[in-house]
Amino acid sequence: MSTREEIIHLGDQLIRDKGFNAFSFYDISKKLKIKNASVHYHFPTKSDLGLSILDDHTKKLHELIEGTATKSPMVKLNAFLSIYTKIKSEGRVCLVGSLATDLNTVDPKMAKALKVFANEILEWVTSILQEGRTKKVFAFQESARTKALMIISNMLAALQLSRLTDEKDFYVIQQTVIKDLKS
Known part of the structure; x- marks a missing residue:
C-alpha cells in the first residue's frame, strides 16, 4: 500500500471512529510514523483528504453495483446489507452516517x-x-424510494444504536428489513 493509500485508509477509519472534525493531519502522521508535511504533500487540505475518501467509497459502490447487476433483487439487497454487516464487524459507523x-x-x-x-x-x-417488486420478490406498500429511505435509515441507525444497546439488535433490525419485504 502506498503512503497516499495508507493516509486515505487511516483517514477513513478516523472519520468513522471519531468524526471528520475530531482528528487532524498530526494524528495521521503520528500513527503512520511519517512527517506532517508528507500528509500535506498528498493532501494539501483536510477537505482534499475527505474528497479522496468519498471518491474511494464511491468507486467501491460502483464496483458492487456492477458486480451484482445481473443478480437477483435478493442477492443485490443482501450485497447492500453486507456493507453494514462489514462495518458492524469493524466496530465502526458508516461514512455517510458519520459525515x-x-x-x-x-x-x-x-x-x-x-x-x-x-x-x-x-x-x-x-x-x-x-x-x-416488479418480479414479485418483494412486497411493500410505499414507493420504492420511500422504502429505500426507510431501509437505509434503519441500517444507519442500527449501526449507531447497537453500540449503545445489545449487539444483537443490529442483526434483528437487519433481518426485520428482509422479513418486511417478503410479507
Missing part, C-alpha cells in the same frame, strides 16, 4: 460529494426494490 453529522462544517465541495454519494446509494437501493 452527515459534520455536513454544516465541512467544505462545500465535500458536502456536495457526500450528497452525491448518498443519493447514489439511495438510487441503487430504490432500483433494487423496484426490480424486486
Whole structure:
C-alpha cells in the first residue's frame, strides 16, 4: 500500500471512529510514523483528504453495483446489507452516517460529494426494490424510494444504536428489513 493509500485508509477509519472534525493531519502522521508535511504533500487540505475518501467509497459502490447487476433483487439487497454487516464487524459507523453529522462544517465541495454519494446509494437501493417488486420478490406498500429511505435509515441507525444497546439488535433490525419485504 502506498503512503497516499495508507493516509486515505487511516483517514477513513478516523472519520468513522471519531468524526471528520475530531482528528487532524498530526494524528495521521503520528500513527503512520511519517512527517506532517508528507500528509500535506498528498493532501494539501483536510477537505482534499475527505474528497479522496468519498471518491474511494464511491468507486467501491460502483464496483458492487456492477458486480451484482445481473443478480437477483435478493442477492443485490443482501450485497447492500453486507456493507453494514462489514462495518458492524469493524466496530465502526458508516461514512455517510458519520459525515452527515459534520455536513454544516465541512467544505462545500465535500458536502456536495457526500450528497452525491448518498443519493447514489439511495438510487441503487430504490432500483433494487423496484426490480424486486416488479418480479414479485418483494412486497411493500410505499414507493420504492420511500422504502429505500426507510431501509437505509434503519441500517444507519442500527449501526449507531447497537453500540449503545445489545449487539444483537443490529442483526434483528437487519433481518426485520428482509422479513418486511417478503410479507
